[in-house]
Amino acid sequence: MNTVTRPRILVVGAGFAGVECVRRLERKLNTDEADVTLVTPFSYQLYLPLLPQVASGVLTPQSIAVSLRRSKKYRTRIIPGGAIGVDIKAKVCVIRTINDEIVNEPYDYIVLSPGSITRTFDIPGLTDHAFGMKTLAEAAYIRDHVITQLDLADASDDPAEKASRLQFVVVGGGYAGTETAACLQKLTHAAVKRYPRIDPGLIKWHLIDIAPKLMPELGDKLGKSAQEILTKRGIDISLGVSIAKAGPEEVTFTDGRVVPTRTLIWTAGVVASPLIATLGAETIRGRLAVTADMNLPGHDGVFALGDSGAVPDEAKGGDGAICPPTAQHAMRQGKVVADNVIATLRNQPMKPYVHKDLGLVVDLGGKDAVSKPLGIELRGLPAQVVARGYHWSALRTGVAKVRVATNWTLNALAGDDFVRTGFQARKPATLKDFEYTDSYLSPEQVRDRIEGDGTQEP
Ligand SMILES: Cc1cc2nc3c(=O)[nH]c(=O)nc-3n(C[C@H](O)[C@H](O)[C@H](O)COP(=O)(O)OP(=O)(O)OC[C@H]3O[C@@H](n4cnc5c(N)ncnc54)[C@H](O)[C@@H]3O)c2cc1C
Structure with missing residues (x-):
């Protein structure tokens, strides 16, 4: 018998x-005021901005996987x-548990924060051959994959094979793609010293974007500085260019160039989690259309935020x-x-979300960085101090802070050993595999399932 009478927040x-929402609910709600439940496939919060540093081996995967249970x-x-x-x-959420059971979870209030997935386009071969940079598994996989290319190129006597293994293509000139290309180029640049059979001149990184500028949110001057730093390091930057076709051993650019490569990293933007479409409600570019208090109009207990909520930017007027x-x-x-859920529970007014952007930090590896905190343009070491200081202070637990600081110090002093872990070798490795994009129900399937009270399989 269900004896729970407290409101259920999911x-x-x-x-x-x-x-952040859960921690605040835990702090501000009395224990008998509501039950809080969190649905999550992983037992950690991923600190995504530091993913390129995991891919390049500066940080271990564990250091940016912040425990949910340490609080x-x-x-x-x-x-x-x-x-x-x-x-x-x-008011039911359908959940696939990690052991593949499907359960219906009723709620009174739901906070939708499933984030986003990699945005793809209808480009032949893209979803079969591109890797994303959105999950810890992807970052660890890409690291192993890049080291694998060096190992195999070193062992090969076939010039064509060597050439394709030693060229790498990153699509997306936003901060995620730029940091990824920059950090991984540092990895191959340092690693090649341990591969005497590889001519360093054969290693080539391409960073391409259909937009005319890198990271336009940095402004012209800083964007140009980033471009200069990367070009000096030998990264080939092509703007106004995208991918026409992707295959297992080559990629065709829209300007007609065919680049032999086994590594295509796709970071050309994100789109809200497919979960949002299952609601059948209004969306703005895939994100749930909510009010400034993050509530879905007409549905008092439904909230959405982060990458999956289209929250009006009140600071922009x-x-x-x-x-x-x-x-x-x-x-x-x-x-x-969290405050607004509590206000609704207590019949108090909600408050709108207003925040003026504090700027951007971009870590390009080593001492290279560009940052624009509070509109101040920084380059080089000062920018790197701000970038790392910002990320370090934003890590949620003291243990995560110590792990990251220790990793940074160790990497600065001793470098990398370029070890391939092999944990994910021979596993399928497409965007779909890593981001579970085909797991979701349609709005009709959700309704059928709930009306059938869990008897129908999706
Ligand atoms: C490489 C990279 C670098 C970045 N750098 C910066 C930066 O420097 N500064 C900055 O401000 N932003 C940066 N971002 C963007 C930032 O990480 C995102 O905007 C932010 O993570 C969004 O927060 P969120 O809570 O909405 O989603 P997330 O932090 O992505 O969290 C979503 C969570 O929901 C889980 N989830 C997904 N689907 C489901 C589901 N169906 N059911 C249950 N759980 C689900 C996911 O596993 C994840 O844990 C970067 C992003 C990337 C990829």
């Missing part, structure tokens, strides 16, 4: 937004799995702009949404 996704006030029930559909009329998908916004929205 938070979906343990990223920047979801974890003084921790009392949330965690369901290990992913939400695959939400029926906002019936409410001219229809929505907050960009950044950790900076997601974390702060998490706090405000």
